[in-house]
Amino acid sequence: MRKILASTTLAFLGLSVPALAADDCGKISIAEMNWASAGLAAWVDKIILEEGYDCDVALVAGDTMPTFTSMNEKAEPDMAPELWVNAVKEPLDKAVAEGRIELPGKILSDGGVEGIWIPTWLAEEHGIKTLAQALAHPELFPGAEDGEKGAWFGCPSGWACQAINQNQYLGAGAEEKGFELVDSGSAAALDGSIARAFNRKEGWLGYYWAPTAILGQYDMTRLELEAEHDPEKWHGCMVKSDCADPVVTEWPVSDVFTAVTKDFAAKAGPAMSYVAARSWSNDTVNGMLSWMVENQATNEDGAYHFLETYPEIWAEWVPAEVADKVKAAL
Amino acid sequence: MDLIQFPEMSRSSLRTLRQVVDGGFRDFTRAWGDTLESLFSPLQSLLTLIENLLLRSPWPLVLAGMAALIWLASRSSRITLGSVLALVVVGYLGMWEDTMRTIAMVAVCTMMAVVIGLPIGILMAQSNRANAIVTPLLDMMQTMPSFVYLIPVVMIFGLGKVPGVIAVVIYAIPPVIRLTNLGIRHVAFDVLEAAEAFGSSRWQKLRDVQLPLALPSIMAGINQTIMMSLAMVVIASMIGVRGLGQPVLQAINQQYFTMGVMNGLAIVAIAIILDRTTQAYGKRLQKHAEAGR
Numbered sequence: 053m054r055k056i057l058a059s060t061t062l063a064f065l066g067l068s069v070p071a072l073a074a075d076d077c078g079k080i081s082i083a084e085m086n087w088a089s090a091g092l093a094a095w096v097d098k099i100i101l102e103e104g105y106d107c108d109v110a111l112v113a114g115d116t117m118p119t120f121t122s123m124n125e126k127a128e129p130d131m132a133p134e135l136w137v138n139a140v141k142e143p144l145d146k147a148v149a150e151g152r153i154e155l156p157g158k159i160l161s162d163g164g165v166e167g168i169w170i171p172t173w174l175a176e177e178h179g180i181k182t183l184a185q186a187l188a189h190p191e192l193f194p195g196a197e198d199g200e201k202g203a204w205f206g207c208p209s210g211w212a213c214q215a216i217n218q219n220q221y222l223g224a225g226a227e228e229k230g231f232e233l234v235d236s237g238s239a240a241a242l243d244g245s246i247a248r249a250f251n252r253k254e255g256w257l258g259y260y261w262a263p264t265a266i267l268g269q270y271d272m273t274r275l276e277l278e279a280e281h282d283p284e285k286w287h288g289c290m291v292k293s294d295c296a297d298p299v300v301t302e303w304p305v306s307d308v309f310t311a312v313t314k315d316f317a318a319k320a321g322p323a324m325s326y327v328a329a330r331s332w333s334n335d336t337v338n339g340m341l342s343w344m345v346e347n348q349a350t351n352e353d354g355a356y357h358f359l360e361t362y363p364e365i366w367a368e369w370v371p372a373e374v375a376d377k378v379k380a381a382l
Numbered sequence: 383m384d385l386i387q388f389p390e391m392s393r394s395s396l397r398t399l400r401q402v403v404d405g406g407f408r409d410f411t412r413a414w415g416d417t418l419e420s421l422f423s424p425l426q427s428l429l430t431l432i433e434n435l436l437l438r439s440p441w442p443l444v445l446a447g448m449a450a451l452i453w454l455a456s457r458s459s460r461i462t463l464g465s466v467l468a469l470v471v472v473g474y475l476g477m478w479e480d481t482m483r484t485i486a487m488v489a490v491c492t493m494m495a496v497v498i499g500l501p502i503g504i505l506m507a508q509s510n511r512a513n514a515i516v517t518p519l520l521d522m523m524q525t526m527p528s529f530v531y532l533i534p535v536v537m538i539f540g541l542g543k544v545p546g547v548i549a550v551v552i553y554a555i556p557p558v559i560r561l562t563n564l565g566i567r568h569v570a571f572d573v574l575e576a577a578e579a580f581g582s583s584r585w586q587k588l589r590d591v592q593l594p595l596a597l598p599s600i601m602a603g604i605n606q607t608i609m610m611s612l613a614m615v616v617i618a619s620m621i622g623v624r625g626l627g628q629p630v631l632q633a634i635n636q637q638y639f640t641m642g643v644m645n646g647l648a649i650v651a652i653a654i655i656l657d658r659t660t661q662a663y664g665k666r667l668q669k670h671a672e673a674g675r
Contacts (some may be wrong), residue, residue: 197430197542206540209619209628210635234541235628237620240529243534244621251412251537348400 077107081129083114090134095355104374130316164306190230205258219298268342456662484625492653503562546623558607565599
């Protein structure tokens, strides 16, 4: 009774509760990764953990390799909301086996999706569903330097996907079918070419990945490759730039998890169940990111917008009383 | 009053401002994209033509042609031999195709820069008002981070050569303009007075007195323009321009040290060849002028 009184008094005095609640959750640091979907997730976590679980959350800037290394070696930051597992596969498996890092849940329920995409309106107009059908119509996909050829926009120079995309291009025999592989140079330029195609209502065919703002803003369809994913072929040949015998092979779905340190798992208690339950679909994230681009919103704006607009999604991640606390704070 | 926090525009009006500008630009690309693109299509054809000429002719012919051009311009066997040697080494190391693409690109960019820059420089020298208007524009072109205007250019022209040429010319044109202006303004007043005393018209004065005397300065400007367009090769590759920039970009992203250094050195080799040749040509022009008078 005294404790309740004390806390209400403090609350009335205008002091916030973390001092008392520190026993529950305490100070935690979350990596705000430098790409859009992860930055948004970090802010959603910050707001829910602060308002709903009375944690004291600090955001630190991050990127896959440095953040993972720091979590693994120094147990800092406590949490990486969106870790693309394939990028750090081997050291991560080891860290999980040795108990330094835990992976309580998949943040992206669909996983990270890569593939060859075309505008949906074009796909519907011409009944294109598969890569082979699209490759039969080079005239629908302008943008190549040789005006008579179709353009296949590739992955930016030097990215891991560059070799894969090139091997898919070669494997599909796109060159013989009248296509040219356009090196997009950078992600910004690749985005620019998509924006241009949609502004002009022209066709576009190329490599892209979800969840991204671009796929939220522009309605695109992922082409079926009509080929299974073959891990042996994939790692033995497709990922290499000198693959001797490239064939079209379906991209694997990338697992994207939330990673937390052992310390966090121990001290955060109830918040761990939130982290384990928190999972959203690529459609949700694409939509949120495109809202953010349209409104030139920061990650913080985006997180508040998400919490205000989609209570039905996030209320399932937390117990009802926590959800009420968060709603009250919005 | 709060003196720590700078009084700034409210977040919502700042956002509206950005949205309005972005929206305006999007409408502009929708309305004018096609027109602008067809306006620039001769440029694309010119580039493709030069590139194909360099890539589809037999390599000994290309090498001999380049040697002949370098010799004609420099009249120096040392420079010619050195250039041929450098090109042979670059080609032997597997960079012939990319090198040819880069040379074609730099050639077209330099041509564009001279064709556009020279008249602007002359205009600036003639009129102080033009000078006052163009100078800040040149400052902006040289300092604005390229990606700020590269992406809008991509939204209009797509990926590839034309946006590449535009980006490179924007960055590399200022030296021609500045040094043409400077060279003409530095022609001694008494020389001009003498020309006037002989009754020369404005055009005669410009053609026969000012431009020849400003030539060393103009050549230095062209030389700088060539160097700067080579420096832009890697940036241009970020919007899909093919050439030596692409392997460099790839090497940077994947930490392939040797590949980066080799392609970087190939860019340096082109730069040195063009620099020595144009400098020798400039010197020769001067000598000729001095001997003639």
